[in-house]
Amino acid sequence: MALVVFLILAVLDFVQNTLEMIEKLHCVVQQLRHQLSHKMTQLLQDLVETLEQNGVAREVLLSVASQQWCFWVSAFGAGALLLLLWLCWRTRKRSHKPESSCQQGSPERQDEDEEAEDDDDDDDYGGIGDLAGCVADRIWLPAPYMADKCRLVEDLVEELLSSCRRLSGKTFKPRLQPAIMMGYVYEGWSAREDNVLYQLLVPLQPPPGHAFLLETDTAKDLLTSESCLRVQLQCMCKREQLLRDRLCFLHHSEDELKCQGPSLLNTLCTNSYLDIEKTTCWFQMLVKDAWKLIPLSHHCQLTVLPTTRSCKLSVWKGQENLSIQMTFGVSLDDSESFLSLD
Ligand SMILES: [Zn+2]
Known part of the structure; x- marks a missing residue:
């Protein structure tokens, strides 16, 4: 009996302790819930305040921007109106003059x-x-008369080149082929008729006993304006036998060759390559002499302008002027294409 009472008392004590522990846990949970609720309330308040501040700032920015925009639109409109009124006044004034x-x-x-x-x-x-x-x-678009002007320039240049060929025919200088009209450009900023520069390409061919060899730009292996035109002597013994007008440079002694002019290598070349500046200088002097032989020189005046790699001429007849630029070129492998040597 005593044992049963002891067991009942022990069970009751255990139940009481358990209930106390549960009550303590409940209190702790309640405290945590209150703390979390308080924190959440603070966070929500901070968030609302931040949003309200941003909203105010945006409104302030929009207000300032709208004021600036209104100011600039007003200023631009006033400026445009003043400019329009001034132009109208000027137009009206000029219409009387x-x-x-x-x-x-x-x-x-x-x-x-x-x-x-x-x-x-x-x-x-x-x-x-x-x-x-x-x-x-x-400023106006090129008029149809430009085609006539181009033909006039081509005829003038061809007459001049023919005279040049007559003067240089006995020498071993480059042979001047008929010029090719490349086009025209306006010098200066205005497109006036007297500002036109006619540009022509004068193909060169080697004189007898010589050959032109184009060497590509070794760095890029491309044929560019930087390519060099090498000059090489060729045997002309057969021609010598047929025509008996020239001696072969390769198979005659220097003493025998004294009776004819020097080869191209000894005149316009530098290190076996055609020197464009020397060639230009020679051509400019040739043009001055050739000009005196053509009938046009009695009516017009020619000025050879100082250039180093092309020949620029100015032809005057009274108040009219023609500006012409001739650039040397060389044929590419018997094709109709030319490489400019400027
Ligand atoms: Zn020979």
Whole structure:
């Protein structure tokens, strides 16, 4: 009996201890829940405050930007309106003075321009309206007469080259082939007729007893303008036997060759390569002499401009001027293509 009572008391004590432990755990859980709830509330408040601050800042930025935008639009509109009014005033004023146009034309027109400038200094070429007028007057598309001008230049150059061939025919200088019109460019910024530069290619062929050998750019193994034109002597004994006009450079002694001019290697070459600057210098002197032999020299004046790798000419007839640039070229392997040597 005593043992049963002891067991009952032990079970009751265990149950009581367990209940106390559960109650303590419940208290701890409740405390943790309150702490978590408090933290969550703080975080939510911070988040709301941050969003509100950002919203205010965005509103402030939008307000400032809209004010700036309104300011710049207003300023631009006012500027455009003032410019429009000023242009209208200038146009109306110029409509009463057509002679003050800046177009260049006949001498009479230029005199009128000068008078207009004397009358009113404000009508000088400094304004926007004047500048627009000048641009409109001075720039135009190539007119059909340019084709006629190109043919005129080709005929003039061919006449000049024919005279050059007659003068250099007995020498061992490069043979000048008929020039090829490459086109024309406008010198300076304006497309005026007297600003045209006609560009022609003058193919060169070797003189008798010589050969041209094109050597490619060794670094790139390409045929470019940097390629060198090597000059090589060739046997012309057969020609010597047939025509008896030249001696073969390879099979005659120096004493025998004294009766004819020096080879190309001894005149216009440097280290067996055709020297373009020497060739240009020779051609410029030849052109000056050849010009005197053609009938055109009685009516026109020729000026050979100082250039080093091409021949630039200026031909004047009264107030009219033709600018011509001749560049040397060489044929590529019997094809119709040429390599410019400028
Ligand atoms: Zn020979």
